[in-house]
Structures are given as C-alpha cells and as structure tokens.
Amino acid sequence: MDTIDRNKILEYLEKNAKLTAKEIASMLALTEQEVENEIKVMEEEQLICGYHAFINWDKTEDDKISALVELKVTPQRGMGYDSIAKKIYKYAEVESLYLMSAGGYDFTVILKKATMREIANFVTTKLAVIEEVRSTSTHIVLTKYKEFGIALAEDKKDKRMVIAP
Amino acid sequence: MRDFICEKIKTLKPSGIRKLFDIANEMPNVISLGIGEPDFDTPWHIREEGINALQKGRTFYTSNAGLEELRNEICNYIEKKYNLLYNPESNVVVTVGGSEAIDIALRAIINPGDEIICPEPCFVSYQPCIIMSGGVSVPISLTADNSFKLTAKQLEDAITPKTKAILMSYPNNPTGAIMRLEDLEPLADVIIKHDILVITDEIYCELTYNGGHVSIASLPGMQERTILINGFSKSYAMTGWRLGYALAPSHILEYMLKIHQFGIMSSPTMSQYAAVKALQEGEKDIVAMRNAYNQRRRYILDAFKEMGLPCFEPYGAFYVFPDISEFGLHSEEFCQKFLEEENVAIVPGVAFGECADNYVRISYACSLNEIREAMKRLSKFLKRLRSNPV
Numbered sequence: 174m175d176t177i178d179r180n181k182i183l184e185y186l187e188k189n190a191k192l193t194a195k196e197i198a199s200m201l202a203l204t205e206q207e208v209e210n211e212i213k214v215m216e217e218e219q220l221i222c223g224y225h226a227f228i229n230w231d232k233t234e235d236d237k238i239s240a241l242v243e244l245k246v247t248p249q250r251g252m253g254y255d256s257i258a259k260k261i262y263k264y265a266e267v268e269s270l271y272l273m274s275a276g277g278y279d280f281t282v283i284l285k286k287a288t289m290r291e292i293a294n295f296v297t298t299k300l301a302v303i304e305e306v307r308s309t310s311t312h313i314v315l316t317k318y319k320e321f322g323i324a325l326a327e328d329k330k331d332k333r334m335v336i337a338p
Numbered sequence: 339m340r341d342f343i344c345e346k347i348k349t350l351k352p353s354g355i356r357k358l359f360d361i362a363n364e365m366p367n368v369i370s371l372g373i374g375e376p377d378f379d380t381p382w383h384i385r386e387e388g389i390n391a392l393q394k395g396r397t398f399y400t401s402n403a404g405l406e407e408l409r410n411e412i413c414n415y416i417e418k419k420y421n422l423l424y425n426p427e428s429n430v431v432v433t434v435g436g437s438e439a440i441d442i443a444l445r446a447i448i449n450p451g452d453e454i455i456c457p458e459p460c461f462v463s464y465q466p467c468i469i470m471s472g473g474v475s476v477p478i479s480l481t482a483d484n485s486f487k488l489t490a491k492q493l494e495d496a497i498t499p500k501t502k503a504i505l506m507s508y509p510n511n512p513t514g515a516i517m518r519l520e521d522l523e524p525l526a527d528v529i530i531k532h533d534i535l536v537i538t539d540e541i542y543c544e545l546t547y548n549g550g551h552v553s554i555a556s557l558p559g560m561q562e563r564t565i566l567i568n569g570f571s572k573s574y575a576m577t578g579w580r581l582g583y584a585l586a587p588s589h590i591l592e593y594m595l596k597i598h599q600f601g602i603m604s605s606p607t608m609s610q611y612a613a614v615k616a617l618q619e620g621e622k623d624i625v626a627m628r629n630a631y632n633q634r635r636r637y638i639l640d641a642f643k644e645m646g647l648p649c650f651e652p653y654g655a656f657y658v659f660p661d662i663s664e665f666g667l668h669s670e671e672f673c674q675k676f677l678e679e680e681n682v683a684i685v686p687g688v689a690f691g692e693c694a695d696n697y698v699r700i701s702y703a704c705s706l707n708e709i710r711e712a713m714k715r716l717s718k719f720l721k722r723l724r725s726n727p728v
Contacts, residue, residue: 331704334359336683337355338689
C-alpha cells in the first residue's frame with residue numbers, strides 16, 4: 174500500500190475516529206483487511222497516537238479555564254531546547270508544548286483545563302522556577318470559537334427543505 | 339364566478355414529491371436523503387463577494403444578458419473545460435438558475451404542437467415546461483440495464499416530422515447516470531441527420547467520479563445546434579443564489595434573451611458578482627466537494643451490496659437510484675412506508691417519470707453520519723419487508 178492511501182486513512186480518522194475499518198475501506202475502494210492492517214501498523218509506529226472525543230466543555234457545568242503560557246528560556250550549552258522541553262512536558266498539567274519561531278519568546282505551553290488558582294500555582298511554583306526559564310506570560314482563553322476545524326457556536330441544523338427535487 | 343384558470347395549466351400534474359414532503363415536514367428528526375441540493379454551504383470567499391457587492395451598493399439591474407465580467411468568465415470556463423469558443427457578447431445569457439434557462443430555451447423554439455423528446459427519468463420541471471410552452475413532450479423510457487443512457491436507436495425511434503429538439507441532462511438527476519464520448523457520438527449523428535436541436539442541461543457537470551464530463555456541444559457539428567445550460571447551484575453549492583446561464587448560437591440566443599428581457603429583466607446582481615468570484619477562484623472548492631461526494635457514493639453502494647439492494651453504479655451528480663421491484667410496492671408506497679417506519683425521507687422514482695416506479699432516488703448530499711444511520715435503517719426496513727412480503 175502506498176503513502177497516499179495511508180494519508181487518506183489518516184484524514185478520515187482525524188475527522189472521525191469512530192469510522193470502522195470496513196467503512197473506510199468502502200470509501201477508499203480497499204478491503205476491510207487492508208485498512209485494518211494499515212491502521213494497526215500505524216498505531217504500532219505511533220503515527221496514530223491515540224483516539225479522542227472532541228468535547229465542547231463550555232456546554233458542561235465544568236467551570237475550569239484554558240490557558241496558554243509563553244515561555245522565554247535560555248538554552249544551555251550542549252543541551253539545546255530538547256532538554257528544557259522535557260522538563261516542561263513531563264508535568265501532567267501540560268497538555269501541549271510547542272517550540273516557536275516567534276520573536277520575544279520560545280515555547281508555547283498549553284495547560285490542561287484547571288481552576289484559576291491551580292493555573293497560577295502551577296505557573297509560579299513549577300514553570301517559572303525552572304532554571305532556564307527567563308520569563309513567563311500567561312494568557313487565559315475567554316471564548317473558544319473554533320477548534321479542530323469546527324465552529325463551536327454555530328447552529329449546525331440543516332436549513333434546507335426536507336425534500337427537494 | 340367564471341373559472342379563470344388556464345386549461346393548459348390545469349392539466350399539469352402536481353409535483354410527485356408534494357405528498358411526501360407534507361408528511362416529512364411535520365415529522366421531527368427526519369433524516370433526509372431526499373434533498374436535491376448540496377449540503378455544503380456556499381464557500382465563504384464566494385459569500386464574502388456577495389456581501390461585498392451589497393456593501394458597495396451594487397444593487398441595481400445589470401444588462402439583460404448579465405454582467406459583462408461574468409459572461410467573460412463563463413466563456414473562459416467553457417473554453418477551458420470543453421475547448422469550445424463562445425462570444426460573451428452574443429452567445430450567453432445569465433439566468434435565474436438553470437431552471438429559467440430551460441424555460442426560455444423551450445419557449446424560444448416551440449411552436450404549438452412541436453414535439454420535444456425527453457428521456458425519462460428526468461428532472462421534474464422538464465415536462466411541465468414543455469407543456470407550458472405549447473409543446474408536446476415525447477418521453478423515452480431509459481433503463482438501468484443500460485445504465486440509464488440514451489441510445490441512438492431509442493432517439494431515432496422517437497423522432498417524427500414534428501420533432502424539434504431533444505431535452506436531456508447528464509450527469510443526471512435522479513439517476514446519477516453519465517454519458518461518455520462514445521455514448522454521445524452516435525446520438526450526435528442522429529441529431530444532425532434529422533436536423534433537430536439539443537437542449538442539454540449540464541448543471542451537474544462538475545460532479546463526475548470516473549473521468550471528466552463531456553458536453554455534447556463539443557462534438558463536431560453540434561455547437562451550432564446545441565443550447566447548453568449550466569449554472570452555479572451544484573458546482574459551487576449556490577442553490578439559493580438563483581443563478582445559471584445558457585450558451586447558444588447567436589440566432590437562437592437572441593430570442594431567448596428577448597424572453598428573459600421581458601420576463602425577468604436581469605438576474606440578481608449580487609449573485610452575479612459572487613459568481614464571478616466562484617469562476618475565478620472556486621476550483622479548489624469544487625474538488626473538495628467532489629471528493630466528499632465520491633466517498634459517500636462509494637459508501638452507499640457498498641451498503642446496498644451488503645443489503646442485496648440492486649443498483650447500477652452511477653458516476654455522476656449526487657444520487658443513487660436503486661431498484662426496488664422485488665418488494666412489490668409502488669415507489670411512492672415504498673417511500674412513504676420507509677418514512678413512517680424509519681423516519682428517513684427519500685424520493686419515489688415515479689416523481690421523475692412513469693417509467694421509474696420501480697426505483698427510488700437517494701441523495702448523498704448529506705453528512706456521512708446521516709448516511710450511515712440511514713443505511714442502518716434501510717437495511718432493517720428491507721429485512722422486514724422481505725420477511726413480511728406485501
């Protein structure tokens with residue numbers, strides 16, 4: 174199987190992880206077995222790293238908040254950014270970590286949803302005190318409009334007539 | 339009081355989907371695979387252009403034939419697609435949807451009693467438009483055995499001295515059938531031999547899944563006897579903008595334009611500006627939508643195979659047209675029962691021609707999730723019908 178098929182499978186799963194191998198096979202004109210095997214291999218290669226439900230937490234009672242932190246660091250000789258990154262992402266509180274090409278800061282840290290107090294505590298007592306960290310700048314998300322390509326607040330109801338020629 | 343209504347209009351049959359629509363419309367949570375329009379929103383950059391037109395105050399009539407810029411883009415598009423040259427000055431009229439283009443094409447050519455050949459199943463408006471123009475509709479019954487293609491023999495058998503034109507549409511609504519070059523060539527021979535016109539409704543021309551669309555106008559000797567109809571509704575998901583167009587030799591277009599001029603004036607101005615943008619920058623949108631339709635098409639055909647529902651493989655539009663004859667129900671009964679028992683709306687074949695009562699039209703212009711659920715319910719429904727035959 175060539176890479177194009179792989180990417181197609183990945184595109185389907187990325188949009189809807191609930192699709193079965195059989196359904197993907199239908200749409201790509203492959204056999205169920207072929208798709209099943211390929212998914213298994215991609216899981217083993219950690220090309221597929223997991224399956225998640227996409228949840229709009231704003232619609233729940235949950236009142237935790239999302240925050241991201243910009244970190245400015247001083248890389249250590251012979252260590253580069255990787256070892257600093259490891260010190261940061263090892264914390265369970267960190268959901269995503271990106272090294273950026275931005276001027277002014279180096280890392281974007283996206284934190285797991287938490288209360289304001291938990292976030293403040295984590296930033297001041299854990300992130301800010303890492304030896305190489307020179308400064309932190311914490312941003313709180315007020316409203317999520319769109320995530321994973323889906324506009325969260327938009328009415329998805331079909332506006333078409335129920336039957337049309 | 340006298341009866342004021344025109345006799346001709348009284349004879350028109352009511353739409354074959356009305357009854358089902360009324361039932362479905364009252365039901366909550368219906369999954370509808372009965373909709374003949376894209377489920378996609380008009381791409382945002384095209385909508386923005388419509389908004390922009392309004393903001394700039396482009397709210398006046400355009401010239402009767404349509405914005406010059408749009409006519410130019412239409413001719414460029416057709417040249418690129420079929421290598422056919424049309425003059426934006428004398429061969430194009432921008433219409434209120436493909437529907438208006440069909441209407442004015444028929445009205446421009448029909449004298450009372452002229453026969454228009456109309457292969458069926460076909461779009462619901464063809465026959466009424468022929469009758470309203472004073473013509474006589476001569477149906478040809480197409481069959482699934484031949485993938486709902488029209489053959490030269492069928493056409494020639496239907497031609498009489500009164501035949502003026504054939505009105506056909508590929509890719510087809512409701513069947514999803516297409517015609518390839520080798521299918522069109524023998525037709526063109528017959529058409530030229532008998533000196534008749536073709537009105538070809540190619541509104542689904544961008545939605546083909548196994549090779550590109552071939553327009554009959556592009557065959558040798560055919561451009562001069564073809565009225566080519568197209569529009570923006572299906573290619574760019576712009577149904578509500580009501581914008582289509584017709585291309586024809588100038589000695590025909592001149593008269594179509596006359597009807598358009600007196601009946602309509604000009605097509606909606608903001609829609610025309612948006613359509614310019616669609617033609618200039620909409621190619622990637624077409625590709626994305628086509629890919630999505632194709633995936634759903636394959637999904638449904640596989641699902642049919644599994645439930646043992648016979649269906650020829652359609653390569654165009656966004657419809658499948660399975661054969662329901664084994665269940666011994668008229669297509670309308672089948673659809674109504676399916677709707678009432680499983681909450682899924684589909685359209686009876688008979689709405690598209692008497693010859694199609696053994697078929698139903700299922701649209702895949704809806705989300706994969708809806709299709710998946712609808713196929714589950716269809717499978718259940720068929721099992722029930724098979725275990726309790728009518």
